[in-house]
Amino acid sequence: MKRAKSLAAPAGVKPCDGQAGDCTHCGPVFGERFPLLERTVNGRRLVYLDSAATTQKPGAVIAAEARYYRLHNANVHRGMHTLGVEATDLYEGCRARVGRFLGLPAEQVVVTRGATSALNLVAGGLAPTLKPGDEILITEMEHHANLVPWLELARREGLVVRHIPVTDGGELELARLPELLNGRTRVVALTHVSNVLGTINPVAEIAALARRRGALVVVDAAQSVGHLPLAFDDLDCDFLVFSAHKTYGPMGLGFLAGRAEALERLHPVETGGEMIETVTMESATWAAIPQRFEAGTPNVAAAAAFPAALDTIDEATIERLRQHEISLTAYALERLQAKGGLTIYGPRDAARRGGLVAFHDPMVHPHDMAQLLDSLGVAVRAGHHCAQPLHRRLGVVATSRASFGMYNAHDDIDALIDGIGYARSVFGA
Amino acid sequence: MKRAKSLAAPAGVKPCDGQAGDCTHCGPVFGERFPLLERTVNGRRLVYLDSAATTQKPGAVIAAEARYYRLHNANVHRGMHTLGVEATDLYEGCRARVGRFLGLPAEQVVVTRGATSALNLVAGGLAPTLKPGDEILITEMEHHANLVPWLELARREGLVVRHIPVTDGGELELARLPELLNGRTRVVALTHVSNVLGTINPVAEIAALARRRGALVVVDAAQSVGHLPLAFDDLDCDFLVFSAHKTYGPMGLGFLAGRAEALERLHPVETGGEMIETVTMESATWAAIPQRFEAGTPNVAAAAAFPAALDTIDEATIERLRQHEISLTAYALERLQAKGGLTIYGPRDAARRGGLVAFHDPMVHPHDMAQLLDSLGVAVRAGHHCAQPLHRRLGVVATSRASFGMYNAHDDIDALIDGIGYARSVFGA
Amino acid sequence: MNGGMDELYREVILDHHRRPRGQQPLPGPADARAEGKNPSCGDELLLELACAGEAITAAHVACHGCAIATASGSILAELVPGRTPEQARALAEAFREAMHSPDGALPDSLDPGDLEVLTGVRKFPARVKCALLPWITLLSALEARDGKAAGLPATTEA
Amino acid sequence: MNGGMDELYREVILDHHRRPRGQQPLPGPADARAEGKNPSCGDELLLELACAGEAITAAHVACHGCAIATASGSILAELVPGRTPEQARALAEAFREAMHSPDGALPDSLDPGDLEVLTGVRKFPARVKCALLPWITLLSALEARDGKAAGLPATTEA
């Protein structure tokens, strides 16, 4: 196969050095900006195919976090000194930057510890607005983060949790929607992109129906922000959550974006300093939104660093990154298919998927697959990927998953395919 | 005044360059290890006196976090690849290191986002074990983080919150304890060191009484871990919380340490991935402790960095750091007193206080004081320090607070005193 | 003074802080009233207005806050009497806007008096709230009077 | 094989994985029984034991797991019959200890057979759980039989 043709690459960006013939959409690969990718694993070049678990970080993000600690470290909001003002500017600057990235005013962006915390904030925060018999509609392909908090809420408040089943093709069975979505449905919570099937769900379509029914719509965008073009308004939802660490940003940081009226409906789940207005020994009143949801000292260092990740995405342009992931996904689907004997999950068409492919080899258990691939420097994830009910639906306890970031090239997929061959050979297959 | 005598200083440690004559206990100052302290503010040397809000970070901590992102970044627990194993080792290594620091097995250390999250976890986690009429006993000197979560719990579950009042001398009115602690008291939650008064509370003594009454004891050690010698067992409590960022460590990280039986009583508050055993579309069961309380992707980067902070403390030895803070506090009390016309809060004896002093100048509002000090490079905090009820008790809405870390020297306090003089001159006092 | 303090603590501001106007209670019952607070630092302010015909006739300001908040309240007490509620609102809104704009100019047509000097505070982001507190409270008092709001305490965080 | 894979996937282990012992159901009802699982990766195992007099006479192992878990279950099925519950417990505990010790030695006195080979897995921390799953489940089956536990599912995370 011939070398990939690359789009005009900005300075510091090397063209995709993949082997695929169909790489015209592929565009540049940003590997050089990610210092970790220079390391070796077991004496081999690291082939990192686990970006759906966490992405690697551009050097600019790592440097921004260190710079914060070296120059501006202070607690926020409460200080009048120069460091406190600088730290507050960086922290609030991150909120505004995320708002701009999603197309929202800063006040509608709540800073959290991650997507999981943000989903717990929504589920817990809605508790006082719900009554026994109210219904929550989720899907069978949810990550535990968008499933267990609703089960807990239902248990505590006497609610009913229903779910949209997954078809054999790995899509939501939308035909069931009219029956599942009814007058008692108060919340519809679903993932934008499945972290196992890769399926991109028709969120805006479902949201329109749900909102017409008077239900709030919660979108788990952990696998889509930073990977595909997305504006808050286009999804037509009430709440959207994601984690910085899956978006080329630092750990310990995530966001809840919401419509102003929807945020106003949430009761604060975590309480303490920074989120109050007046406190006596008997009672407390809450600060305005978004501070109301941000109890205690936030992760200022991570917030100071995250804008550098969004800058990297914007510089590459999200459209180009999306094309690159489609190209990688298409190539991965093609080569895995060609390998034979593998079960591959999710839609066949790469353009309808996020940048990940889960597969199962009946000859090699996923743990052994991951272990043997790792011995060749290829990092994939094996397990239930925090989606046990979906795996039950797929009829397996575990799958192997290869997932892509802006730094991957087609030769990474070649390494994966070679590795699968090697794993089979070890098991005499 | 003459230069401070210093104890034998480890390499890279400069002796205290303070001006105080009584600095024989002072020992070395670790300023050189903290890169931020090299910066200037408004053209002056930065005099950082806001460590109670957040401490500065040793270069080793900043480097460790960057090294994590450059070499080991991966999600934890779920991975079989080399990066995942390394990241898990670093994460679990931090848990074990904190356990060693406090004298506890690793399994009794829960990793959280900070002290506030840890307190919310305890308060929320106890909800199912409490019934209307049960009592929570707190104190009048609590930070909002150890106050508002209990008020919220009380509101939700119909509990009664009582508090130990503060004497005019800034100590707990322990004479009231027999009456306040009764057969209905289920939880006693109190701060180890007040973040405003500096008062070190007799936690072990109160805990012994409380536990005899069958109450669980929760200690907010946000201002004591890393600042004074402390072993979990010596406090005789059930739960202890603190934040890494106030202990020379990174932001976005904190800990809940607990007795095993006490941790078992907590229902998980945040749910999602990593904290489950089996999940179906109908229900979920929980993983063992401590994973049960750690939903979602944790802040692995911060966990990888925090041991370097504890190493810095251990190398200095906590005893020496404590002596140093006592020496600084004694000097600050003496010089503030000598200034005249200032109200100084908390015990008079530095040995009975943590390393901080709050004061009030009737001529200069605390905000103006902080602003004018900042113009000279001196960073103090002004406001209610997240302790509104205590400030009401003190009869002011705000105070100024100077707080110390291992990097401060006596000349920092000289700069503070000079700055107070300057602030007064601006207001014509 | 260094570090820009001469810009923040201008003589005019220090003077308002030393001898704040509007301290004396209103002669009769208030026609409009609001409490304001700055939750992050605890500053509190009570504002009462007396009106007659088309105009505000007197303002009473009780401020527990820093020099900037106190001076701002004093300037308010000086500037607001004699204006109609509409004019007072316009001034408050122009001031709020100026505090968030780079040049901080207030139109002469609003007759901003000493408020002009106070716009220098915008270079100290942490103090903007202090300067705004009385004016946000004014807006809330006027709204309450118009029956538009339930008279909730105003906050500079909203 | 590279990257230490020859140590992990020793021929003995691959052989146990290819033809696991203990697959056939017990002839009669089980005298002890437990389910085990590895929550973080979803591995599941069912263990049933038949006893007669002082000794365990047969073991049935149904494992949904990786090669390491399967091989470990197979070795268990091979080693446990013929031992008393006390001896079986001692072996399981010695194995658990060996998996967390640097040298990983099992005393010859316990007659560890192919289990010796499995201790090589300790160099792969992420796989230790897989190797331990059958043995933790054995401990729980024996405890349940002694009436000490309510027969809750065993987990490698506890």
Ligand SMILES: Cc1ncc(COP(=O)(O)O)c(C=O)c1O
């Ligand atoms: C679809 C989806 N939702 C939610 C999460 C949870 O994100 P986090 O672990 O960062 O809280 C993940 C990642 O694990 C995910 O893939």
Ligand SMILES: Cc1ncc(COP(=O)(O)O)c(C=O)c1O
């Ligand atoms: C005594 C005390 N408790 C709790 C906290 C809350 O810590 P954090 O904001 O890191 O959660 C603080 C610091 O703000 C404190 O001083």
